[in-house]
Amino acid sequence: MGVPLPDPDVPPGQPTPHYFDAEPTVDSDPSTIRLTLADLTIELVTDRGVFSRERIDVGTRFLLMEGPDVPDSGHLLDLGCGYGPIALTLAHRAPEATVWAIDVNDRARDLCAANARRLGLDNVKVVAPSEVPAEVRFTAIWSNPPIRVGKEALHELLSRWLRRLRPDGQAHLVVQRHLGSDSLARWLTDQGWPTERRASRKGYRLLDVAARQKATQETMSRNLSGTELKRLHREWRRRSEGRVALILDGVQNPINVGAILRSAAAFRVDGIWAVPPSAGPDHPRTAKTALGSERYVTWTDVETFDEAASAARATGFRIVGIELTDDAVALPEAELNGDVCLVLGHEDRGLSKVALAGCDGHAFVPLLGKIGSLNVAHAATTALYETRRQGFS
Numbered sequence: 001m002g003v004p005l006p007d008p009d010v011p012p013g014q015p016t017p018h019y020f021d022a023e024p025t026v027d028s029d030p031s032t033i034r035l036t037l038a039d040l041t042i043e044l045v046t047d048r049g050v051f052s053r054e055r056i057d058v059g060t061r062f063l064l065m066e067g068p069d070v071p072d073s074g075h076l077l078d079l080g081c082g083y084g085p086i087a088l089t090l091a092h093r094a095p096e097a098t099v100w101a102i103d104v105n106d107r108a109r110d111l112c113a114a115n116a117r118r119l120g121l122d123n124v125k126v127v128a129p130s131e132v133p134a135e136v137r138f139t140a141i142w143s144n145p146p147i148r149v150g151k152e153a154l155h156e157l158l159s160r161w162l163r164r165l166r167p168d169g170q171a172h173l174v175v176q177r178h179l180g181s182d183s184l185a186r187w188l189t190d191q192g193w194p195t196e197r198r199a200s201r202k203g204y205r206l207l208d209v210a211a212r213q214k215a216t217q218e219t220m221s222r223n224l225s226g227t228e229l230k231r232l233h234r235e236w237r238r239r240s241e242g243r244v245a246l247i248l249d250g251v252q253n254p255i256n257v258g259a260i261l262r263s264a265a266a267f268r269v270d271g272i273w274a275v276p277p278s279a280g281p282d283h284p285r286t287a288k289t290a291l292g293s294e295r296y297v298t299w300t301d302v303e304t305f306d307e308a309a310s311a312a313r314a315t316g317f318r319i320v321g322i323e324l325t326d327d328a329v330a331l332p333e334a335e336l337n338g339d340v341c342l343v344l345g346h347e348d349r350g351l352s353k354v355a356l357a358g359c360d361g362h363a364f365v366p367l368l369g370k371i372g373s374l375n376v377a378h379a380a381t382t383a384l385y386e387t388r389r390q391g392f393s
């Protein structure tokens, strides 16, 4: 499982590269190593900037020696192939199967593909993870997984690929005990992938992971726990670029304002400027609909739209009115990147003339049915979502 680089050849002061970097920055210096197993001996070219370049990793060798028979057909996956010791062994043992060798590290993929070519193993497909066709389902996954990416990333990675096991498929993972093999096995079982220890030696565990079975409610979809929800929201928060704010240009119905506050808190709106006759956050019906979310949003009452617009611009927002004007752009085509302040108007009258004139641009929600407009709170939620969507990295 590997010791992360520090590469002794990296000059002091340079950032330490990882074997899972997409494009290793260390200079190339290829060398050849030998993999000897009971049923094959092959030479593999390795290089700097890839995992375990000087010798076959002890965990990898353990997996290849103690793993089960390889299914002789179907799709097999080497998750995190490096220069290819696992993928090439699988391809040799199951010449009729297709072996997908995936890795985020470009140099590792190039090495793996060149090693497969040189050994005449033309049943190996070396691709980036995103290039595996969506319909492919695996009979077996073999992996010495990248534990060093961190627990959260590892869980996401394993979930992503284990979901693609055939119902009768199995994964075989080698993990060092001191890097958390036992807690990983528990986590996998808790997530609905029954996991058992096949073998254990010198601090390494070989885990057999069965596919999720569809049948029972427990292993089917389930609601996320509070902690899982927090983790999920944190992940999307991290992936969000840009700030979002709102100007309420006379949104009068307190129930609508409450609903807007709820969406504003959910989409992490920086602040709301409210122009009369907008209802306020303290109105009992606003508070009832907002369900306490009002405490997460900064609310500022102003006298006029121009006052709101000046305040928004002063803090760097571009102002986009949500209104069906002759120059409005459909939301999915509107430019909503960066810091955007959306303006929402009165329930019947829409945006005031002053607001229409004072926006930097206008956007509308494209509708398909016989009803030509949305309730203002729903329009706000839709526009907030589209603005956030454009800023997701």
Ligand SMILES: C[S@@+](CC[C@H](N)C(=O)[O-])C[C@H]1O[C@@H](n2cnc3c(N)ncnc32)[C@H](O)[C@@H]1O
Binding pocket: 001, 002, 019, 020, 021, 051, 052, 057, 060, 079, 080, 081, 082, 083, 084, 085, 086, 102, 103, 104, 105, 108, 129, 144, 145, 146, 147, 149, 157
């Ligand atoms: C522990 S190494 C194993 C390499 C090789 N299978 C071996 O046994 O020598 C894990 C590999 O996973 C790759 N990796 C890291 N994150 C990945 C991801 N998200 N998807 C696919 N591969 C990834 C790393 O670049 C690294 O080559």
